[in-house]
């Protein structure tokens with residue numbers, strides 16, 4: 638339902654129980670539609686109306702609220718630091734002598750010792766996903782554990798975005814189709830390293 642239709646429904650509330658339910662739904666739909674239009678403030682206040690009629694928070698409202706908060710965080714980050722800095726994405730594949738070096742750009746707001754957590758996580762995931770296929774296709778890789786043909790890679794990106802040349806170092810293990818054996822082992826390594834340094838991703 639478009640924002641205008643929702644507003645008409647809200648204006649025609651007669652105060653009856655049926656009308657109250659329709660009004661409540663209209664607030665939620667209006668909130669969704671305002672969120673899509675990028676009006677985060679108005680979307681939040683429609684959610685407040687929905688919550689007050691519902692006498693407490695319920696799921697459809699909560700998940701939309703989380704999305705709005707994340708959008709707020711990203712928007713604030715862009716407003717605080719609209720500039721980007723050159724950075725280095727260094728991919729260290731197990732068994733390779735030299736790392737692959739990829740030039741990238743990063744928002745200057747993330748270049749500090751304690752960057753905002755959610756946007757920093759999203760950025761690491763974005764860089765890993767962006768280059769995963771290209772790295773896979775670079776050459777035929779062999780499994781780090783059993784030397785069979787690799788069909789996937791397990792990433793462990795560690796953030797060094799606070800350095801004078803901001804960097805992400807990604808420790809990568811190519812894995813074969815034997816997921817239970819070589820893949821599980823690679824995941825255990827990655828999880829151990831992620832606890833020590835960054836986070837690990839499987840695309």
Ligand SMILES: [Zn+2]
Pocket residue numbers: 780781782783784785812813814815819
């Ligand atoms: Zn293997």
